[in-house]
Amino acid sequence: MTCERGDMELRQLTYFVAVCDELSFSRAAERTFISQSAISHQVARLERDLGATLLERSTRTVTITEAGERLLPVARQMIDLEKHAYAAVRDPGSRVRLAANMSFARRSLSAIADVRERHPHVEIEFVIKNFQQRVDAVVSGDVDIALIRGTVSDPRLRVEQLWVEELVVAVSEKHPLAGAAEVDLRELVSHPLILPPQKQQVLLHSVIRRAFADIGAVPRYGLPIAADHTAALELINHPETWTVLYDDQPGPAIALLREKNGRLRVPVSAVVRTHALQESGAGERAAIIGDLMARLGAGTGVAP
Numbered sequence: 001m002t003c004e005r006g007d008m009e010l011r012q013l014t015y016f017v018a019v020c021d022e023l024s025f026s027r028a029a030e031r032t033f034i035s036q037s038a039i040s041h042q043v044a045r046l047e048r049d050l051g052a053t054l055l056e057r058s059t060r061t062v063t064i065t066e067a068g069e070r071l072l073p074v075a076r077q078m079i080d081l082e083k084h085a086y087a088a089v090r091d092p093g094s095r096v097r098l099a100a101n102m103s104f105a106r107r108s109l110s111a112i113a114d115v116r117e118r119h120p121h122v123e124i125e126f127v128i129k130n131f132q133q134r135v136d137a138v139v140s141g142d143v144d145i146a147l148i149r150g151t152v153s154d155p156r157l158r159v160e161q162l163w164v165e166e167l168v169v170a171v172s173e174k175h176p177l178a179g180a181a182e183v184d185l186r187e188l189v190s191h192p193l194i195l196p197p198q199k200q201q202v203l204l205h206s207v208i209r210r211a212f213a214d215i216g217a218v219p220r221y222g223l224p225i226a227a228d229h230t231a232a233l234e235l236i237n238h239p240e241t242w243t244v245l246y247d248d249q250p251g252p253a254i255a256l257l258r259e260k261n262g263r264l265r266v267p268v269s270a271v272v273r274t275h276a277l278q279e280s281g282a283g284e285r286a287a288i289i290g291d292l293m294a295r296l297g298a299g300t301g302v303a304p
Helices: 009-023 025-032 036-050 066-089 102-118 130-140 202-214 231-237 282-297
Strands: 053-055 062-064 095-100 123-129 147-148 157-166 168-172 242-245 255-259 263-273
Touching: 009 025, 009 036, 009 053, 009 066, 009 168, 009 202, 025 036, 062 102, 095 102, 095 130, 095 282, 102 123, 102 282, 130 157, 130 242, 130 263, 147 282, 157 282, 202 242, 202 263, 231 242, 231 255, 263 282
Parallel strands: 095 123, 095 147
Antiparallel strands: 053 062, 147 263, 157 263, 168 242, 168 255
């Protein structure tokens, strides 16, 4: 039996990697800014072109097959090569790229507007990437600055803490504590805590564990939030539960509470290449990057 080779496209590999990272077609679609049906179609085309099943789908889960596991590192390498190609020919003096996720969008756009007032000839891009993509993009030169929560240890990178962010406790408006403005963690011990799986939110889990350890307690965990569900929906469906959010914008039927003793905090840092500001021709570019970092750190938040 012979198999005719199809025309595999780089965008198909990009969509495939996104689904593997998120283990959800809906989340991968949000991340890549296309519809869920379109990303499903493109991954199916990739599977037909390669003559192999890369992902096992069910109504609730997505699993990577053995063929998919073998393809995944190769796909990442090809995507990285594309980024290196664009970075190699990009005029370094005309554009600065900032990578973050959507929870940093308001602060980032405000900082960009301020910097553009002083440097109107420079284009500043704001691109959405997940944590590992942000770090990799700085290393490769695809972006100049990444905003991250927590930190990263890599000799190729310089990490500068900009501010400390206070996380918020979120509950359904039907929750017994919903009427309060702030809450002590001891009041939450008897209520189930729902979070995404730890492998998806390592920092969030560690911050909460440390906070409860400080009071000599452990949280009572409920079922993890499924990859294709939102925290807000789970709170509404299970009003006895609570969660912790980075973003302080409440959704419908959701109440936000401050943790009264300041135990739920995470550092927010800018990541740049170690020698980026000393590279040949950095000059004005270095000043713009430094200005942007200063404006990002000038917003709200607890002083580092």
